[in-house]
Amino acid sequence: VQLVQSGAELRNPGASVKVSCKASRYAFKNYYIDWVRQAPGQGLEWMGRIDPEDGGTTYDMKLHGRVTFTADPSTNTAYVELTNLRSDDAAVYYCARTVVRRRKDLVVVATVADYWGQGTLVTVSS
Numbered sequence: 001v002q003l004v005q006s007g008a009e010l011r012n013p014g015a016s017v018k019v020s021c022k023a024s025r026y027a028f029k030n031y032y033i034d035w036v037r038q039a040p041g042q043g044l045e046w047m048g049r050i051d052p053e054d055g056g057t058t059y060d061m062k063l064h065g066r067v068t069f070t071a072d073p074s075t076n077t078a079y080v081e082l083t084n085l086r087s088d089d090a091a092v093y094y095c096a097r098t099v100v101r102r103r104k105d106l107v108v109v110a111t112v113a114d115y116w117g118q119g120t121l122v123t124v125s126s
Helices: none
Strands: 002-005 009-011 017-024 032-038 044-050 057-059 067-072 077-082 091-102 108-116 120-124
Touching: 002 091, 002 108, 009 017, 017 091, 017 120, 032 067, 032 108, 044 067, 044 091, 057 067, 077 091
Parallel strands: 009 120
Antiparallel strands: 002 017, 017 077, 032 044, 032 091, 044 057, 067 077, 091 108, 091 120
16 A cells, blocks of 8 residues: 655745645545644644545545645546635645444444555645
């Protein structure tokens, strides 16, 4: 399994950034892709996930409205786009292949992010 992310980005405040995550060596549509970021000196922050099979998304409410996840099964690539960048969006952004386990009533009981991309540094600076 490999997840290879796009390179570092430098943006001005208010701009947008789009990071890619190309998956290989597994069935792309069979696993979710989670997006996680880590700001300098901070812990990991879960941003949300996408189901590449149907494009279904779940977003963390703090970012809702500024973040968009997409996935292209024809190229096995997932994307995160963040708009109206602020200084506190500066972080290393990671994609992760995720297994989501559900009960019969579809309630999520566990998630396991088993493979991670190498990370993409996004710098926001004027």
